Amino acid sequence: xxxxxxxxxxxxxxxxxxxxxxxxxxxxxxxxxxxxxxxxxxxxxxxxxxxxxxxxxxxxxxxxxxxxxxxxxxxxxxxxxxxxxxxxxxxxxxxxxxxxxxxxxxxxxxxxxxxxxxxxxxxxxxxxxxxxxxxxxxxxxxxxxxxxxxxxxxxxxxxxxxxxxxxxxxxxxxxxxxxxxxxxxxxxxxxxxxxxxxxxxxxxxxxxxxxxxxxxxxxxxxxxxxxxxxxxxxxxxxxxxxxxxxxxxxxxxxxxxxxxxxxxxxxxxxxxxxxxxxxxxxxxxxxxxxxxxxxxxxxxxxxxxxxxxxxxxxxxxxxxxxxxxxxxxxxxxxxxxxxxxxxxxxxxxxxxxxxxxxxxxxxxxxxxxxxxxxxxxxxxxxxxxxxxxxxxxxxxxxxxxxxxxxxxxxxxxxxxxxxxxxxxxxxxxxxxxxxxxxxxxxxxxxxxxxxxxxxxxxxxxxxxxxxxxxxxxxxxxxxxxxxxxxxxxxxxxxxxxxxxxxxxxxxxxxxxxxxxxxxxxxxxxxxxxxxxxxxxxxxxxxxxxxxxxxxxxxxxxxxxxxxxxxxxxxxxxxxxxxxx
Numbered sequence: 001x002x003x004x005x006x007x008x009x010x011x012x013x014x015x016x017x018x019x020x021x022x023x024x025x026x027x028x029x030x031x032x033x034x035x036x037x038x039x040x041x042x043x044x045x046x047x048x049x050x051x052x053x054x055x056x057x058x059x060x061x062x063x064x065x066x067x068x069x070x071x072x073x074x075x076x077x078x079x080x081x082x083x084x085x086x087x088x089x090x091x092x093x094x095x096x097x098x099x100x101x102x103x104x105x106x107x108x109x110x111x112x113x114x115x116x117x118x119x120x121x122x123x124x125x126x127x128x129x130x131x132x133x134x135x136x137x138x139x140x141x142x143x144x145x146x147x148x149x150x151x152x153x154x155x156x157x158x159x160x161x162x163x164x165x166x167x168x169x170x171x172x173x174x175x176x177x178x179x180x181x182x183x184x185x186x187x188x189x190x191x192x193x194x195x196x197x198x199x200x201x202x203x204x205x206x207x208x209x210x211x212x213x214x215x216x217x218x219x220x221x222x223x224x225x226x227x228x229x230x231x232x233x234x235x236x237x238x239x240x241x242x243x244x245x246x247x248x249x250x251x252x253x254x255x256x257x258x259x260x261x262x263x264x265x266x267x268x269x270x271x272x273x274x275x276x277x278x279x280x281x282x283x284x285x286x287x288x289x290x291x292x293x294x295x296x297x298x299x300x301x302x303x304x305x306x307x308x309x310x311x312x313x314x315x316x317x318x319x320x321x322x323x324x325x326x327x328x329x330x331x332x333x334x335x336x337x338x339x340x341x342x343x344x345x346x347x348x349x350x351x352x353x354x355x356x357x358x359x360x361x362x363x364x365x366x367x368x369x370x371x372x373x374x375x376x377x378x379x380x381x382x383x384x385x386x387x388x389x390x391x392x393x394x395x396x397x398x399x400x401x402x403x404x405x406x407x408x409x410x411x412x413x414x415x416x417x418x419x420x421x422x423x424x425x426x427x428x429x430x431x432x433x434x435x436x437x438x439x440x441x442x443x444x445x446x447x448x449x450x451x452x453x454x455x456x457x458x459x460x461x462x463x464x465x466x467x468x469x470x471x472x473x474x475x476x477x478x479x480x481x482x483x484x485x486x487x488x489x490x491x492x493x494x495x496x497x498x499x500x501x502x503x504x505x506x507x508x509x510x511x512x513x514x515x516x517x518x519x520x521x522x523x524x525x526x527x528x529x530x531x532x533x534x535x536x537x538x539x540x541x542x543x544x545x546x547x548x549x550x551x552x553x554x555x556x557x558x559x560x561x562x563x564x565x566x567x568x569x570x571x572x573x574x575x576x577x578x579x580x
Contacts, residue, residue, distance in 0.1 A: 194569025
């Protein structure tokens with residue numbers, strides 16, 4: 001007997017094949033039968049009619065930071081709501097394990113680092129996770145059997161370094177040969193426990209809770225290559241890496257490092273995130289040189305890119321992307337009264353604008369057009385009537401330049417004002433360039449950062465927003481290809497076993513959606529984290545049902561309470577995707 005039968009669906013199976021009508025039966029968490037409508041004769045415990053609905057594989061998000069959130073939110077919301085059934089975590093060199101059992105202060109260091117570098121609520125990290133593990137395997141065991149999504153995790157270079165080198169991990173001291181061997185043993189232990197591979201960062205934007213460069217930024221190429229080689233000694237593994245050039249354009253040394261790491265491992269390396277903007281036409285060709293050179297050297301480098309413009313908010317009062325503009329962090333980290341005084345100084349503002357518009361600002365130059373910002377929530381009578389308005393319009397009325405106007409509005413609120421930067425790359429030429437770039441063999445959709453930067457951005461709904469755009473908006477990609485880009489493509493990159501497609505014998509990770517309605521709602525601030533901490537959320541529109549391993553986890557944007565997800569472990573749940 002079937003556990004569940006879906007009748008009269010329009011099946012888009014993830015392979016790129018044309019949509020077709022089908023019935024689908026599920027048994028024991030797997031797809032038992034796919035047949036023409038009305039031809040399944042086996043009885044089923046439950047059935048549903050999917051007339052007019054699309055049945056697709058569950059979406060695979062290749063870049064998330066749900067490492068902590070899954071402890072207090074096993075449903076990985078809002079990703080699960082938007083059809084994501086498998087997430088890759090442990091990215092950017094940051095993981096919650098391993099932790100040295102004899103140094104309890106390392107857990108506090110990790111929490112403060114994650115709060116700073118990934119924008120997670122410190123209170124939520126302290127109250128929402130048990131922190132009762134030492135090894136990476138113990139961390140995975142703590143999640144096993146209690147999550148609603150399938151989740152695989154890289155092991156973070158920063159945690160490996162901290163475990164072996166202690167506080168010296170964030171110094172210029174390099175590991176001794178003995179320490180490097182210890183780091184490799186620790187890494188192999190994590191891999192044997194099921195880690196997907198190595199994640200690391202050398203990005204200049206990544207600093208810990210003390211404002212120091214995170215541990216992996218101190219590693220030299222020899223250390224990175226030793227770890228990369230170790231990746232290749234395990235089945236079903238990957239590398240994920242970030243360097244400063246990911247945010248704009250790689251330099252020659254960064255390209256060479258990526259190429260050597262992937263070739264040493266004999267495994268794919270993915271990086272995040274390829275920003276596509278027609279105003280900077282030289283960026284995409286430069287970034288993809290790394291992929292071309294990797295293939296010639298026996299490696300593969302895959303660029304992740306987002307198919308939507310991710311809504312995000314800013315503030316002069318709390319840490320956000322504005323702090324990452326060169327020269328801005330020192331000012332925006334001052335106590336609020338001193339910060340306001342500096343921001344009101346015309347000479348200081350002029351220098352801040354100069355730095356923000358310079359080449360060294362890289363992709364953050366996009367944030368420097370303050371006249372295009374929209375004022376969000378305000379908190380004082382002095383700002384009455386400005387919420388929802390564009391800064392340029394307010395500045396014209398007041399006879400001020402845009403940045404001065406924005407500063408005065410924020411100062412009235414003691415810098416609590418919410419700011420919404422309007423994208424500068426929403427033009428037809430940029431969308432045409434995205435369409436062209438998506439067809440490259442080493443470009444893949446992803447980079448949501450879901451689970452991180454919780455009160456500043458909301459990338460998790462990229463799946464539904466992209467599909468809605470493909471069906472009823474710009475229509476840059478046919479539906480069948482769009483589904484493949486969200487499912488089979490990332491599943492194949494990670495070597496997921498029997499996932500990413502709707503096929504008999506595959507795990508029943510399924511999304512049922514209405515093609516007339518599928519979309520994502522506007523991002524709104526909610527207070528539902530431990531400690532009443534805020535995050536941005538977005539409603540899923542048109543998602544009728546989400547199933548993970550055959551069990552329904554979402555029905556009409558509401559979680560069912562079931563937790564059928566699996567902690568996906570390398571080798572057991574992934575197969576090797578060799579580059580040679």
